[in-house]
Amino acid sequence: MHPVIDQLRAIVGSQGILYEQDELFVYECDGFPIAKGIPLAVIFPTNTQQVADCVKVLNQHNLQIVPRGSGTGLAGGAVAYDRGVIISLSRMKKIESVDLDNRVAVVQAGVRNLALSDSIADTGWRFSPDPSSQRASSIGGNVSTNAGGINTLKHGVTVCHILGLEYVLPDGKICTSRAEPIYDGIGADLTSLICGSEGTFAIVTRIWCRLVVNPKYFRTVYAVFGSTSDACKTVSDVIASGIVPTSMEMMDAGMIQAVESAFHFGFPSDVAAMLLLEVDGIDQVLDEELASIVQLARDNNAGDIQQCSDPVRRAELWTARKKAFGAVGRMSHSYCTQDACIPRSKLPEAMEHVAKLSEKYDITITNVFHAGDGNIHPIMLFDEDDPGQVQQVLLLSKELLEYCVDIGGTITGEHGVGVEKLHLMDKMFNRNTLDLFLDVKKTFDPDQRINDAKLIPSDKTTIELLKPIAANIPGGAL
Amino acid sequence: MTPTTTPPRIITGLSGPPPEGDSHQRALQLEQQTYDRALDCVHCGLCLPACPTYTENGLEADSPRGRIYLMKGLADGKIQPTETVTNHLDLCLDCRACETACPSGVVYHELIEESRVKLSTKKRTRMMDRLVHGVFFHVFTKRRRLKLLLLPARIAQKLGLGRIIEKSGRLLPVQLEKMQSMLPPDGPLWESNLNKFYPATPHDGVKRSTVGFFAGCVGSVLFQHVNRQTIALLNHAGCDVTVAPLQTCCGAIDHHGGRLEPAKCYARKNIDAFDTDYIVNNIAGCGAMLKDYAHLLRDDPNYAQRARDFTNRVRDISELLPQLEMPQPPHPIEQTITYHDACHLAHAQKVTKPPRQLLGTIAKLQMIDLVESDMCCGAAGTYNLSQPIMARELAERKLQHVIQTGAKTCVTGNVGCAMHIQSEAKRLGVDLKVVHPVSLLHEAYFGIEE
Ligand SMILES: Cc1cc2nc3c(=O)[nH]c(=O)nc-3n(C[C@H](O)[C@H](O)[C@H](O)COP(=O)(O)OP(=O)(O)OC[C@H]3O[C@@H](n4cnc5c(N)ncnc54)[C@H](O)[C@@H]3O)c2cc1C
Ligand code: SF4
Numbered sequence: 029m030h031p032v033i034d035q036l037r038a039i040v041g042s043q044g045i046l047y048e049q050d051e052l053f054v055y056e057c058d059g060f061p062i063a064k065g066i067p068l069a070v071i072f073p074t075n076t077q078q079v080a081d082c083v084k085v086l087n088q089h090n091l092q093i094v095p096r097g098s099g100t101g102l103a104g105g106a107v108a109y110d111r112g113v114i115i116s117l118s119r120m121k122k123i124e125s126v127d128l129d130n131r132v133a134v135v136q137a138g139v140r141n142l143a144l145s146d147s148i149a150d151t152g153w154r155f156s157p158d159p160s161s162q163r164a165s166s167i168g169g170n171v172s173t174n175a176g177g178i179n180t181l182k183h184g185v186t187v188c189h190i191l192g193l194e195y196v197l198p199d200g201k202i203c204t205s206r207a208e209p210i211y212d213g214i215g216a217d218l219t220s221l222i223c224g225s226e227g228t229f230a231i232v233t234r235i236w237c238r239l240v241v242n243p244k245y246f247r248t249v250y251a252v253f254g255s256t257s258d259a260c261k262t263v264s265d266v267i268a269s270g271i272v273p274t275s276m277e278m279m280d281a282g283m284i285q286a287v288e289s290a291f292h293f294g295f296p297s298d299v300a301a302m303l304l305l306e307v308d309g310i311d312q313v314l315d316e317e318l319a320s321i322v323q324l325a326r327d328n329n330a331g332d333i334q335q336c337s338d339p340v341r342r343a344e345l346w347t348a349r350k351k352a353f354g355a356v357g358r359m360s361h362s363y364c365t366q367d368a369c370i371p372r373s374k375l376p377e378a379m380e381h382v383a384k385l386s387e388k389y390d391i392t393i394t395n396v397f398h399a400g401d402g403n404i405h406p407i408m409l410f411d412e413d414d415p416g417q418v419q420q421v422l423l424l425s426k427e428l429l430e431y432c433v434d435i436g437g438t439i440t441g442e443h444g445v446g447v448e449k450l451h452l453m454d455k456m457f458n459r460n461t462l463d464l465f466l467d468v469k470k471t472f473d474p475d476q477r478i479n480d481a482k483l484i485p486s487d488k489t490t491i492e493l494l495k496p497i498a499a500n501i502p503g504g505a506l
Numbered sequence: 507m508t509p510t511t512t513p514p515r516i517i518t519g520l521s522g523p524p525p526e527g528d529s530h531q532r533a534l535q536l537e538q539q540t541y542d543r544a545l546d547c548v549h550c551g552l553c554l555p556a557c558p559t560y561t562e563n564g565l566e567a568d569s570p571r572g573r574i575y576l577m578k579g580l581a582d583g584k585i586q587p588t589e590t591v592t593n594h595l596d597l598c599l600d601c602r603a604c605e606t607a608c609p610s611g612v613v614y615h616e617l618i619e620e621s622r623v624k625l626s627t628k629k630r631t632r633m634m635d636r637l638v639h640g641v642f643f644h645v646f647t648k649r650r651r652l653k654l655l656l657l658p659a660r661i662a663q664k665l666g667l668g669r670i671i672e673k674s675g676r677l678l679p680v681q682l683e684k685m686q687s688m689l690p691p692d693g694p695l696w697e698s699n700l701n702k703f704y705p706a707t708p709h710d711g712v713k714r715s716t717v718g719f720f721a722g723c724v725g726s727v728l729f730q731h732v733n734r735q736t737i738a739l740l741n742h743a744g745c746d747v748t749v750a751p752l753q754t755c756c757g758a759i760d761h762h763g764g765r766l767e768p769a770k771c772y773a774r775k776n777i778d779a780f781d782t783d784y785i786v787n788n789i790a791g792c793g794a795m796l797k798d799y800a801h802l803l804r805d806d807p808n809y810a811q812r813a814r815d816f817t818n819r820v821r822d823i824s825e826l827l828p829q830l831e832m833p834q835p836p837h838p839i840e841q842t843i844t845y846h847d848a849c850h851l852a853h854a855q856k857v858t859k860p861p862r863q864l865l866g867t868i869a870k871l872q873m874i875d876l877v878e879s880d881m882c883c884g885a886a887g888t889y890n891l892s893q894p895i896m897a898r899e900l901a902e903r904k905l906q907h908v909i910q911t912g913a914k915t916c917v918t919g920n921v922g923c924a925m926h927i928q929s930e931a932k933r934l935g936v937d938l939k940v941v942h943p944v945s946l947l948h949e950a951y952f953g954i955e956e
């Protein structure tokens with residue numbers, strides 16, 4: 029047994045640590061089951077001080093530290109590849125205070141996104157970020173990946189809703205920034221720097237969350253189309269018209285089928301694409317906005333357009349959308365969701381390109397995505413136990429993301445880089461910028477002990493996913 | 507930044523494919539269909555918050571995703587069924603909340619049940635385990651034996667000795683103490699049997715259906731009054747009710763305990779016993795098992811088709827009543843209640859709205875929503891006897907939410923939940939009455955029973 033185990037046990041107690049091989053096995057991967065690694069141990073602190081004490085002990089042993097929320101991440105970020113130790117936040121799930129007068133809730137990092145909104149449901153307030161995983165994913169995880177969601181288009185990503193953070197640095201020091209219900213505007217915005225850093229700077233332990241009032245009035249419609257490019261064209265026309273919908277989501281035929289077989293919502297079966305759309309705001313204005321949107325859809329050959337005014341139906345509609353990824357399991361044993369942002373005007377051609385790649389690599393792809401943000405999610409269906417298919421999926425992803433960058437997009441919209449997209453960082457950023465990234469990391473983490481070689485290419489370690497054929501790929505290791 | 511000269515160390519982030527080779531090294535050999543179920547899991551984690559054990563302890567291995575991963579790991583020969591692994595599988599309540607949450611349609615219970623069957627060949631060595639299992643399999647499933655077992659406890663209750671038994675907790679092993687504490691406070695010494703036939707007494711003169719009533723074993727002994735009330739409501743709604751004399755235990759206790767053959771045997775007997783339009787029950791656990799016969803007997807050439815036909819006719823009482831055009835119940839009930847979804851009703855049978863609708867027809871009855879109403883209370887069949895600690899933690903969680911509602915009555919459609927919640931409330935000194943929805947409906951239609 030590694031000597032660190034006893035020291036950690038002394039901090040978190042015998043119920044707060046796992047180190048037997050069988051039990052570590054389930055921590056081998058997160059929501060991206062391609063990438064795998066077995067940790068040395070998993071610890072379950074219940075408060076910030078325990079996190080800090082554990083981190084100090086881990087430093088003495090020169091071990092990698094991997095923070096983990098709910099493990100729904102889709103980029104292999106919450107996995108320990110180098111026999112590191114996972115710090116699970118799953119027992120730090122206290123909602124410490126809710127202050128509606130000042131619109132702020134203080135939570136421990138392991139609190140689930142929806143648990144916070146549910147706990148204040150009767151007040152008419154909520155925590156706005158709504159990733160589709162919001163029922164399961166932790167707010168700490170949302171902060172670390174700067175999660176987006178269905179209403180991101182209008183209400184913004186996670187960082188827009190974070191007032192302050194408490195975090196433990198990789199040397200065990202505890203810091204807080206902007207931890208008040210008001211903006212202080214002092215100096216560089218450390219809080220925003222931590223948001224989206226995917227656990228490569230610090231371990232987030234406590235979060236001051238901004239609360240917002242639920243919109244009172246909204247209109248929800250879904251429209252079907254005979255071609256994906258008509259649907260995509262509608263999206264860019266709506267945006268160009270100046271209307272900012274709360275959400276504008278698209279599903280293609282395969283996805284509609286999967287969602288229909290899971291939730292029996294009553295979607296038509298013979299269409300190529302569907303747009304789900306919602307606007308919220310001032311009651312009087314909404315009908316006008318809705319009319320313009322419907323007109324734009326009709327101009328782009330929309331078939332049936334249905335309004336969904338019953339609140340129960342509306343809730344069912346969005347639940348079905350949020351569970352769409354999971355419903356893919358009905359079509360295939362494993363899937364890999366790609367995630368990229370592209371200019372909305374390029375959506376139609378990008379969808380065509382996706383279809384071409386699907387053919388080229390002989391991998392079925394289905395699509396459901398935040399169309400309003402230009403955030404595409406081609407979902408590749410494959411079998412995780414078939415190494416040949418795994419390889420095809422990785423190669424397809426690479427070609428697809430490079431294409432997205434070439435047309436002015438990014439390699440991720442919201443799921444993060446993790447290990448999955450690490451090899452594309454140099455496609456996205458020039459050398460100077462990458463060096464700056466690493467320098468910033470080293471300011472927080474000089475010894476590169478926390479989530480090293482994730483998100484930011486490291487000069488110490490590389491985590492490879494495609495070893496066997498790396499040599500065949502022009503341009504270097506993948 | 508100081509440029510480094512040494513190139514980065516390379517770590518591979520992929521694990522190899524499942525090991526090939528001798529299948530006897532694979533500790534768990536699942537049927538192909540069941541193995542495919544495990545593969546349906548796409549590892550998304552959306553089921554995590556629905557799982558009571560994960561919610562309590564935050565361990566991935568005690569989540570549905572983790573357990574599926576363990577079972578698949580066993581089937582692939584990647585891990586061995588060590589005590590740690592089987593403990594995680596044993597701690598599962600088989601409450602099926604993960605199935606409701608899973609968008610991918612993983613039929614989890616088939617996976618865990620088959621795995622348990624195949625892993626349970628391991629000898630149960632501990633004396634206490636054997637005793638408890640003996641009681642489960644040989645007494646709980648036989649009505650007469652159960653009545654005999656209960657007789658001394660009932661006499662003690664009648665003589666006011668219950669307190670002494672409760673205090674003697676140290677002498678009784680925790681499981682037996684739990685069994686005794688779950689006895690409903692009132693009940694006759696020797697429960698009389700139901701008649702074989704109860705003719706319809708329709709409120710509007712219209713006869714509607716023939717119903718076979720499934721009485722259950724624990725239910726028919728401990729909750730005979732609920733059975734009588736159920737029959738009265740069905741008669742009132744215009745149904746002829748037969749209590750098929752050849753019916754037997756539903757088989758759930760054996761099935762969950764990994765004893766497949768006896769479970770199938772019960773299933774065949776019950777299929778032979780009922781020839782009515784509907785087979786109605788008021789115990790969610792039994793109902794879920796009856797609805798599972800089609801799956802249980804899928805490979806039985808003589809019974810597969812009959813089992814499917816049987817399953818299609820099974821209804822929980824709360825499912826059937828709303829279809830029978832009952833009038834508005836005449837007696838108001840001035841009470842505040844809350845409703846707890848029994849797992850085997852909500853998750854196994856997906857029945858959540860009908861009981862609430864039925865209760866909603868009762869005048870003056872105020873129903874307050876229960877937080878986490880569909881999270882398991884820890885009863886889970888015989889779980890509260892085999893995993894008393896987790897069962898208590900979950901009951902405490904449930905009771906905390908119940909207390910928040912302010913209701914002094916908790917309504918639930920399963921005997922097991924009712925006994926468990928009631929006994930835990932008593933242990934913690936919570937003033938609470940747990941009743942079956944049928945009892946409230948009966949009161950609303952026929953007034954207070956003498
Ligand atoms: C079905 C499904 C749908 C999804 N939909 C969306 C979506 O709509 N939008 C979206 O943005 N994402 C989505 N995701 C991805 C994922 O849910 C989000 O990235 C989420 O924010 C991860 O939260 P988590 O608690 O699961 O974090 P984890 O997966 O545990 O961790 C994610 C990363 O953050 C780090 N981390 C976690 N907690 C901390 C902490 N406290 N301190 C420091 N670092 C930490 C980890 O090391 C890791 O690198 C989806 C995932 C699934 C499976
Ligand atoms: S929700 Fe379903 S698919 Fe997702 S992890 Fe759980 S069991 Fe697997």
Ligand code: SF4
Nearest residue numbers: 557598599601602604
């Ligand atoms: S059946 Fe219940 S206890 Fe078991 S894994 Fe599913 S949700 Fe958890």
